[in-house]
Amino acid sequence: MPSVLKTQPWNVHRLPAAEGKRFLVTGGNAGIGYFVAEQLAGTGATVVLGSRDAAKAEAAIASIRSRVPGAKVQHLRLDLADLASLKTSVDALGPDRLDAVVYNAGVALDHPPRRETKDGHELMFATNHLGHFALTGWLAPLLVATPGSRIITTGSFAAKSERLDFDDLQNTHDYRPKRTYGRSKLAQMLFSFELDRRLRAAGSTTLSVVVHPGGALDSLTPSRPQVRVRTTGERLRGLPLGLLVQGKEAGAWPAVRAVLDPDVRGGHLWGPRVFGLRGRPGLAPIWDHLADTTTAARLWAASCDLTGVAPTFTPV
Incomplete structure (x- = not known):
């Protein structure tokens, strides 16, 4: 069982080198996705920021380069809410290898009204799930052609009671x-x-791994001037919460470990070690309803119907 797997010590501040590898981070221009991209860039890998906003992506790239000398960072225009655009985006990646993709981009709305994409899908379900589902289908040939590639999906505690x-x-x-x-x-x-x-x-060597960031707050997140500045007031208000949760820089650690750690296996769930809310990344127990294979298979079929894409992984 993954919950009892013995893993080697992991230092979030001394990541293994990954020169020659290429990683795609959806939503890599802001929030947790930005810190995933920044940390991966420090390994020497090429990091591609998937973002629909070119200006924000360029600001994030400038920030990463200011902190990681020689960083190899690129922008890929990617709009997960526009299903018809995804194949064009993947074609723009070119035929080179893709060692990992981190599905981090997401939309969280706090208030009604309900919003739909131009495809007629509810915006959060479309962006967070359907877009990534369809993207997987288009990325499949590139991932299959890269031995040991990984698909990292960012989950959330918000799913635990749903x-x-x-x-x-x-x-x-x-x-x-x-x-x-x-x-x-x-x-x-x-x-x-x-x-x-x-x-x-399918006998594929590609791994699919789930991560969650725990409690990751802006008020506990270090500033990145080109991307977001944390005010003094935010920092002071966030200090007491630091006993329970953490910032988005630390919230990126489970995804970064899932990309790089050779001990990671498909079907794992990784998150913060301290009550699942903060701390270094570790293997987490899988919630009971996530192991429901009947529901998962039914969702897969519905997603194929809604997107018109059926991801398949045939080893080359």
């Missing part, structure tokens, strides 16, 4: 933003575990 409603998968009725967000993250996590099962069945 369950999917297949009669209203996109929350058309009785829309509640927080519940809808939690369900979209649950869909992502169920997808990742189902993806791992399908990868194993």
Whole structure:
């Protein structure tokens, strides 16, 4: 069982070198995704920031380069809410290797009204789950061609108390933003575990891994002037919370470990060690409802229908 797997010590401040490798981080221009990209850039790898906003991506690239001399960072235009655009984005990556993709981008709405994409899908479910699901299908040939590649999906504690409603998968009725967000993250996590099962069945060496950042707050996050500045007031208000949770720089650690650590296996869940809320990244127990293979398979079929994409991984 993953929960009892023995792993080697991991130093978040001394990451293994990864020269020659290439990583894609969706939503790598801000928040936790930015810190995932910054930390991975320090390994010598080429890091591609997937972002629909070119100006924000360029600001993030400038910030990373100011902190990581010689950083190899690129921007890929990527709009997960626009399903028809994803193949074009993947084609722009070129035929080179892709050693890992970190599915970090996401939308979290706090208030009604319910919003839809131009494809007619609820915005959070479409961006957080359906976009990444379809992206997996288009990335599959590139990932399969890279031995030992990894697909890292960022989950959330918001999914822990939620369950999917297949009669209203996109929350058309009785829309509640927080519940809808939690369900979209649950869909992502169920997808990742189902993806791992399908990868194993196909004999693929690609791994599918789930991570979660714990409690990651802006008020505890160090400033990056080109990206976001933490005010003195925010820092002072966040100090007491630092006993329980952490900032987004630390929130990136589980994803970075999942990308780089040779001990990581497909089907793992990684998160902060201290009550799942803060601290160094470690292997976490998988919540019972995430192991529901029937629900996961049903979600996979529904996602194929909604996106028109059916991810397949046939070893070359």
